[in-house]
Amino acid sequence: MGPVGGTERCIRAKEAAMRHSVRQLAARARWAAKERCRALSFLLSPNRVSWRREWESCSSAEDLFSFASSHIGIGQNRVEFLRFLAYIEGERPANVLEIGVRDGGTSFMFANALKTSRHVLGVDVRLRNIHLLRAYCPTWIVRQEFVCGESARPSTVSEVRRRLGSAKLDLLFIDGDHSYRGAEADFEAYRQLVRDGGLIAFHDICMDHRRRYGAETPNDSGEVYRLWQRLRGSYETKEFFEDEKQNGAGIGTITWDPSRSVDLG
Numbered sequence: 343m344g345p346v347g348g349t350e351r352c353i354r355a356k357e358a359a360m361r362h363s364v365r366q367l368a369a370r371a372r373w374a375a376k377e378r379c380r381a382l383s384f385l386l387s388p389n390r391v392s393w394r395r396e397w398e399s400c401s402s403a404e405d406l407f408s409f410a411s412s413h414i415g416i417g418q419n420r421v422e423f424l425r426f427l428a429y430i431e432g433e434r435p436a437n438v439l440e441i442g443v444r445d446g447g448t449s450f451m452f453a454n455a456l457k458t459s460r461h462v463l464g465v466d467v468r469l470r471n472i473h474l475l476r477a478y479c480p481t482w483i484v485r486q487e488f489v490c491g492e493s494a495r496p497s498t499v500s501e502v503r504r505r506l507g508s509a510k511l512d513l514l515f516i517d518g519d520h521s522y523r524g525a526e527a528d529f530e531a532y533r534q535l536v537r538d539g540g541l542i543a544f545h546d547i548c549m550d551h552r553r554r555y556g557a558e559t560p561n562d563s564g565e566v567y568r569l570w571q572r573l574r575g576s577y578e579t580k581e582f583f584e585d586e587k588q589n590g591a592g593i594g595t596i597t598w599d600p601s602r603s604v605d606l607g
């Protein structure tokens with residue numbers, strides 16, 4: 343094909359990219375409008391007062407988990423998450439980042455159940471329930487912020503870095519893109535923001551039963567287990583699950599040590 347054909351192809355590719363961006367912007371605007379409506383109906387709902395009372399009466403991590411399950415939505419196994427929480431509590435994390443917030447229950451737990459947390463950040467391509475997370479955040483001690491965007495994009499990482507200022511993360515919780523490359527990209531993009539000796543946690547380190555046994559299951563823990571298998575030999579680690587052969591979920595933490603390296607393939 344001559345230079346004219348090449349130019350046409352280039353113009354067509356640019357037009358397609360532009361159409362894609364416009365579609366994305368439109369989808370984002372529709373999503374934001376829907377979230378505004380949900381926030382408004384929450385504001386007018388009688389639940390607002392009763393849920394507030396319920397939140398104020400929570401006196402343990404167990405109570406808070408039940409609150410998150412009933413009123414916010416949390417993608418965590420209760421038993422393993424509470425064990426994980428008790429472990430990280432001992433490390434006294436102040437600055438926390440969750441990649442992949444979805445309904446927000448886990449960010450809610452980081453802000454409410456960790457006595458030492460002071461700054462809780464969350465990243466997601468689609469943010470939801472921000473009105474609930476604002477309503478149920480102990481703002482007098484914790485600053486909670488969210489960044490909307492593809493987690494591993496340099497612009498998203500820069501925005502997180504800007505919000506952290508000179509501070510480093512004590513806990514990074516990776517639960518976004520569950521493909522091998524996606525989880526690896528999050529690990530590589532954000533580990534530089536974690537302090538030496540801080541914790542990096544991965545959710546879904548256990549294989550789901552479709553991958554393990556070829557069984558029909560709605561659970562899909564992606565390929566995080568593959569990344570975990572590579573990392574676990576190279577760092578100090580801890581694992582939290584009810585049963586090693588359970589159907590997905592499971593949380594693995596590494597103690598971040600920048601002097602060690604691992605070949606991720």
Ligand SMILES: C[S@@+](CC[C@H](N)C(=O)[O-])C[C@H]1O[C@@H](n2cnc3c(N)ncnc32)[C@H](O)[C@@H]1O
Nearest residue numbers: 416417442443444448466467492493517518519
């Ligand atoms: C499994 S859910 C997270 C559940 C949540 N951590 C919890 O404990 O309730 C995964 C989330 O990651 C988000 N996500 C997936 N890929 C992403 C990416 N590349 N960048 C940012 N967010 C992403 C999805 O929008 C979804 O909300």
